[in-house]
Amino acid sequence: MASRRTTRVTAQVDRARGVFMISVAAELAAMHPQTLRMYEARGLIEPQRSPKGTRLYSQADVDRLRRIQAMTTELGMNLAGVERVLELEDKLARLQRRVETMERRSDALQEEIAAREAEIARLEQVRESVRAEIVRYEPPGTSLIPIRPVRRGS
Amino acid sequence: MASRRTTRVTAQVDRARGVFMISVAAELAAMHPQTLRMYEARGLIEPQRSPKGTRLYSQADVDRLRRIQAMTTELGMNLAGVERVLELEDKLARLQRRVETMERRSDALQEEIAAREAEIARLEQVRESVRAEIVRYEPPGTSLIPIRPVRRGS
DNA sequence: TTGCTCCTCACGTCACGTGAGGTGGC
DNA sequence: TTGCTCCTCACGTCACGTGAGGTGGC
Numbered sequence: 001m002a003s004r005r006t007t008r009v010t011a012q013v014d015r016a017r018g019v020f021m022i023s024v025a026a027e028l029a030a031m032h033p034q035t036l037r038m039y040e041a042r043g044l045i046e047p048q049r050s051p052k053g054t055r056l057y058s059q060a061d062v063d064r065l066r067r068i069q070a071m072t073t074e075l076g077m078n079l080a081g082v083e084r085v086l087e088l089e090d091k092l093a094r095l096q097r098r099v100e101t102m103e104r105r106s107d108a109l110q111e112e113i114a115a116r117e118a119e120i121a122r123l124e125q126v127r128e129s130v131r132a133e134i135v136r137y138e139p140p141g142t143s144l145i146p147i148r149p150v151r152r153g154s
Numbered sequence: 155m156a157s158r159r160t161t162r163v164t165a166q167v168d169r170a171r172g173v174f175m176i177s178v179a180a181e182l183a184a185m186h187p188q189t190l191r192m193y194e195a196r197g198l199i200e201p202q203r204s205p206k207g208t209r210l211y212s213q214a215d216v217d218r219l220r221r222i223q224a225m226t227t228e229l230g231m232n233l234a235g236v237e238r239v240l241e242l243e244d245k246l247a248r249l250q251r252r253v254e255t256m257e258r259r260s261d262a263l264q265e266e267i268a269a270r271e272a273e274i275a276r277l278e279q280v281r282e283s284v285r286a287e288i289v290r291y292e293p294p295g296t297s298l299i300p301i302r303p304v305r306r307g308s
Numbered sequence: 309t310t311g312c313t314c315c316t317c318a319c320g321t322c323a324c325g326t327g328a329g330g331t332g333g334c
Numbered sequence: 335t336t337g338c339t340c341c342t343c344a345c346g347t348c349a350c351g352t353g354a355g356g357t358g359g360c
Contacts (some may be wrong), residue, residue, distance in 0.1 A: 029191040052333075055340095078230070081231040081232060084231065099252060113266050126278065177312070206360090232350075233350075
């Protein structure tokens with residue numbers, strides 16, 4: 001279990017780590033290397049840099065490039081639109097996660113209500129049986145002590 | 155209260171009703187009439203038509219045109235991007251409303267829990283006082299009747 | 309007749325992608 | 335030296351907006 005978590009964290013780190021130089025990244029994204037430089041100039045992508053200044057693209061960068069590629073090629077969007085859509089998709093994903101969290105919370109609250117309902121039912125059951133026991137001490141006409149309303153602080 | 159609702163419904167109907175011919179709508183949206191025809195051909199807007207075939211734009215149409223205008227002029231987006239962004243903004247608005255509904259529901263559930271907590275506290279309180287009353291009937295050494303464990307069904 | 313509507317066609321502009329050209333370090 | 339990197343500049347293409355041109359009904 002601990003090892004699985006470690007593996008996942010490592011994979012995440014790797015996904016964000018700059019490993020491809022521009023020619024490789026361009027081939028993986030099916031783009032011209034010059035296009036990648038252009039996208040960077042417009043702020044659509046920010047690859048890391050080696051100490052010498054060479055761009056280093058991560059797997060996450062390549063994925064993002066492919067999403068951009070789909071929007072421009074398949075939908076015919078320009079870069080201004082791509083930028084805005086990427087923003088909105090991020091917002092949407094965050095909101096989606098929030099909805100899921102709230103749904104789980106809602107379920108948990110429902111369970112809390114059910115648990116308290118059960119507790120109330122249990123307490124009422126106890127009260128009923130106590131009442132039944134008390135009544136047994138008072139069979140009409142056979143009680144040894146007179147029955148009177150209980151008065152507090154008497 | 156009923157009249158306020160009626161007013162709102164009327165306003166909504168008016169907002170969706172085709173009232174402006176193309177030259178007026180174009181002026182309200184600060185656009186060329188030909189541009190409006192182009193947007194319609196591309197499916198970005200669907201004005202109603204008079205029996206004679208004249209386009210009739212509603213206030214909602216004009217608002218939509220202004221939103222499109224802002225995206226193309228201020229952000230430099232093309233129409234493919236506008237289309238996608240309008241879709242995503244709709245989705246986002248729906249999800250936003252859902253989050254608000256869920257928040258209200260969550261609050262309501264919290265209140266339900268609080269109400270049941272109060273009921274539990276009340277029942278426990280009752281049980282405590284019943285116990286206290288029973289004890290009061292059994293002062294050691296002064297009871298008129300012998301105290302024995304209660305046996306069911308005896 | 310004027311001014312609107314409808315339509316189609318064509319052109320100018322601009323964004324984007326890509327190629328060329330020149331530099332520098334493994 | 336080869337093949338990559340870096341950069342800037344320039345050109346071809348395409349989408350979009352707008353204008354022209356011709357029609358028809360209040």
